[in-house]
Amino acid sequence: MRIAVCSLSELTHVCEFLDAAALLGERHTVCFFSGFARPAATALLEERGLAGLACAGDAAAPEDPAFLRTAGELLERYFLAHAEAVLPRLLPALQGFRPDLVLAHLRDYAGVAAAERLGVPLVSFGSHASPVRCEDLDAPFGAPLDCDSPPALRRLLWKMQRELDARLDRIHNERIRRPHGLPEVQGTSTLHSQQLVILSLIPALSSKRSPDPPFVRYVGRLFSRRRRAAADAELLDRIAASPRPRVFVALGTRFVSGLLERCLAALADFPGSVVASGGGRLPHPPGGAARLLYAPFVADVDAVLALVDAVVTVAAGKTTLESLAHGRPLVCLPRQGEQWEIALAARRLGAAVVPCGGRFDPAAFARGVVAAATEPGYASAARALGSQVRAAGGARAAAEAIEGLFGAGHP
Amino acid sequence: MVEDDVREIVARLKTLIAEQLDVNLTADAIDESDSFFEGGMGIDSIAIVELIVLTEQQFDVQFGDDELVPEWFRSLRVFAELVAKKRESPAADGPGDH
Numbered sequence: 249m250r251i252a253v254c255s256l257s258e259l260t261h262v263c264e265f266l267d268a269a270a271l272l273g274e275r276h277t278v279c280f281f282s283g284f285a286r287p288a289a290t291a292l293l294e295e296r297g298l299a300g301l302a303c304a305g306d307a308a309a310p311e312d313p314a315f316l317r318t319a320g321e322l323l324e325r326y327f328l329a330h331a332e333a334v335l336p337r338l339l340p341a342l343q344g345f346r347p348d349l350v351l352a353h354l355r356d357y358a359g360v361a362a363a364e365r366l367g368v369p370l371v372s373f374g375s376h377a378s379p380v381r382c383e384d385l386d387a388p389f390g391a392p393l394d395c396d397s398p399p400a401l402r403r404l405l406w407k408m409q410r411e412l413d414a415r416l417d418r419i420h421n422e423r424i425r426r427p428h429g430l431p432e433v434q435g436t437s438t439l440h441s442q443q444l445v446i447l448s449l450i451p452a453l454s455s456k457r458s459p460d461p462p463f464v465r466y467v468g469r470l471f472s473r474r475r476r477a478a479a480d481a482e483l484l485d486r487i488a489a490s491p492r493p494r495v496f497v498a499l500g501t502r503f504v505s506g507l508l509e510r511c512l513a514a515l516a517d518f519p520g521s522v523v524a525s526g527g528g529r530l531p532h533p534p535g536g537a538a539r540l541l542y543a544p545f546v547a548d549v550d551a552v553l554a555l556v557d558a559v560v561t562v563a564a565g566k567t568t569l570e571s572l573a574h575g576r577p578l579v580c581l582p583r584q585g586e587q588w589e590i591a592l593a594a595r596r597l598g599a600a601v602v603p604c605g606g607r608f609d610p611a612a613f614a615r616g617v618v619a620a621a622t623e624p625g626y627a628s629a630a631r632a633l634g635s636q637v638r639a640a641g642g643a644r645a646a647a648e649a650i651e652g653l654f655g656a657g658h659p
Numbered sequence: 660m661v662e663d664d665v666r667e668i669v670a671r672l673k674t675l676i677a678e679q680l681d682v683n684l685t686a687d688a689i690d691e692s693d694s695f696f697e698g699g700m701g702i703d704s705i706a707i708v709e710l711i712v713l714t715e716q717q718f719d720v721q722f723g724d725d726e727l728v729p730e731w732f733r734s735l736r737v738f739a740e741l742v743a744k745k746r747e748s749p750a751a752d753g754p755g756d757h
Contacts, residue, residue: 317683318703392705400724401711405704407729411696412703588705605709606681 249276252347254359257283263471267643270296283334303341307333314502319585331357372441375565377454379438385458389438392588394596395455446646450636453593468640469569477547487555490521493621496556497524509534514610558621563591575634577626598629668739680706691736720745
């Protein structure tokens with residue numbers, strides 16, 4: 249079987265299906281079509297022995313998603329802009345590859361359109377909760393509500409969601425689908441495969457009440473960052489020797505600018521040790537905590553998680569699942585869309601603190617970090633969720649689900 | 660309902676939106692006739708939920724289920740009128756009944 253993975257361009261997106269693609273690559277021909285060239289993503293693909301093609305060439309890149317605030321901005325100015333730039337070059341590249349199957353990130357609209365244009369089956373994937381929503385029972389996808397939120401608030405947010413989707417549908421159809429002869433679609437923000445949707449999450453971290461159709465599969469943690477790197481060895485030794493409690497500020501590769509500095513300043517009096525990663529964007533620590541153990545980039549995130557007591561995260565799917573898999577409670581600073589849904593679900597289940605709203609509150613944040621790192625209830629709840637993450641099957645379950653689509657005699 | 664009260668609430672809400680919600684808006688740039696949603700201020704569901712919570716806290720009111728309806732959010736002015744009515748009496752009339 250020839251499998252094209254349309255992953256979007258950024259390292260964080262390329263990572264999502266990397267381990268499952270490596271497993272599929274043992275028996276099939278797999279190639280990533282990632283859009284814009286990102287050296288870190290290319291290096292990671294090479295490290296796993298996977299082929300990759302950044303097919304966008306010299307097309308104008310969309311805005312940096314880290315600086316887009318609302319869900320509408322993010323979808324229009326990053327994801328749809330990415331598809332508009334990439335699709336004209338992706339189509340001939342995919343025609344040359346002749347895939348039997350396209351795996352497309354839930355927000356890779358170019359991959360979705362290309363699969364449809366070429367008449368190739370589509371599988372969706374992403375570190376999200378299920379995009380299949382029932383308006384009578386569920387909050388809209390990514391809404392900042394948990395499953396116990398008032399029905400009236402849910403209805404109000406559905407009204408907003410419909411208005412947002414009407415605008416996004418117009419952009420999607422006019423700029424991306426119509427120029428390539430594709431029929432119009434509705435519900436752009438939750439567009440997904442009708443054959444298989446692989447979600448790197450667990451159902452408990454969703455606000456959904458309605459049951460999912462069988463083609464929606466939660467597989468838990470898809471990506472492992474258990475990677476040996478010489479640069480991490482010294483950091484790990486220093487963490488192991490540092491006083492407890494220990495908190496790991498892990499804001500990923502996209503959200504460190506500005507937010508990391510505020511977090512470290514707020515933790516100046518933290519009664520323990522603060523470990524922080526610059527996410528590959530900040531070579532030096534931006535000031536802050538007294539007992540700070542800083543690395544510009546941490547490759548072996550799992551080894552760090554094994555040594556700390558709590559994790560500060562934006563509640564994106566990958567770091568959330570990695571932390572919970574290690575039984576580490578979370579301090580969530582959600583920035584965008586579905587991060588809120590995941591953060592509020594983790595809080596409702598007792599495994600997370602969500603100390604502030606959209607605006608950062610240093611005092612509330614510092615209190616939240618101390619609570620998560622020292623109160624045993626949080627760790628206990630995180631361990632319970634961790635066992636669900638580990639039982640969900642991960643990359644192997646994802647690979648088996650994909651092969652299962654084609655039965656034993658796959659092409 | 661006293662017009663001065665509504666005007667004062669509009670001003671306070673503008674400050675609250677600009678300074679306490681994580682949105683790219685200044686108080687001066689907000690028009691009281693703007694809708695909160697698409698085509699107006701364009702704030703998203705995260706900001707609207709925060710706006711509701713912060714308004715309840717800072718104006719000492721509690722919104723009921725029948726008040727969390729799109730009609731009360733069709734403009735900042737209409738929302739301010741709801742807050743003014745809530746401060747006068749706990750249960751507000753429907754939007755547009757005034």
